[in-house]
């Protein structure tokens with residue numbers, strides 16, 4: 001697996017629901033974007049009743065990840 005520059009600087013990919021316009025204080029951090037997306041999907045299902053994330057929403061999420 002490729003170790004990103006971000007990781008070497010100690011900055012983990014993170015995501016906040018507010019970044020995509022949701023009224024929610026959820027914030028997730030993970031070692032990889034892949035596992036971050038998994039966390040976001042789980043949260044979206046549990047907290048926002050989104051059982052399937054549409055590709056346009058996923059696109060928004062990907063852009064909001066920093």
Ligand SMILES: [Zn+2]
Nearest residue numbers: 017024026047
């Ligand atoms: Zn949320």
